[in-house]
Amino acid sequence: MSQTEKLLYTARTRTAGGRQDGMSRSSDGRLDVRLSPPGSAGIGTNPEQLFAAGWSACFEGAMEIAARKRKIVLPSKSAIDAEIDLVLDEGAYALRARLGVSLPGLDRDVARDLIDEAHQTCPYSKAVRGNIDVTVDLL
Numbered sequence: 001m002s003q004t005e006k007l008l009y010t011a012r013t014r015t016a017g018g019r020q021d022g023m024s025r026s027s028d029g030r031l032d033v034r035l036s037p038p039g040s041a042g043i044g045t046n047p048e049q050l051f052a053a054g055w056s057a058c059f060e061g062a063m064e065i066a067a068r069k070r071k072i073v074l075p076s077k078s079a080i081d082a083e084i085d086l087v088l089d090e091g092a093y094a095l096r097a098r099l100g101v102s103l104p105g106l107d108r109d110v111a112r113d114l115i116d117e118a119h120q121t122c123p124y125s126k127a128v129r130g131n132i133d134v135t136v137d138l139l
Contacts, residue, residue, distance in 0.1 A: 052082035055124040064120035095132045102139045
């Protein structure tokens with residue numbers, strides 16, 4: 001860690017069984033989910049759904065920070081539709097993502113600026129930049 005870096009939080013989970021009838025639990029007990037393969041009839045969620053939920057929540061937080069800097073209040077009905085595709089390309093698995101951002105009532109140029117800034121600052125967006133195909137649209 002650099003001298004300017006400050007650790008804010010560490011998420012700790014333990015997963016056993018993987019996608020096929022697995023379980024993931026957080027160290028604090030707040031997350032306790034069953035896992036099943038995407039598209040299966042299994043009763044659990046899958047890593048792609050968890051990733052979509054985490055990224056969209058983080059992205060909305062990044063938009064809130066960008067809005068506060070501009071002294072703008074995000075609309076109460078703002079929402080993010082996240083889609084994470086699991087693809088098989090030439091025998092290798094990969095991800096592809098789309099974020100659809102709804103900021104009803106905001107000027108489209110202002111909304112686009114907030115989205116662009118959030119995409120530059122959101123830790124999830126940073127983590128995938130250059131690694132997977134990502135589309136971020138203003139709905």
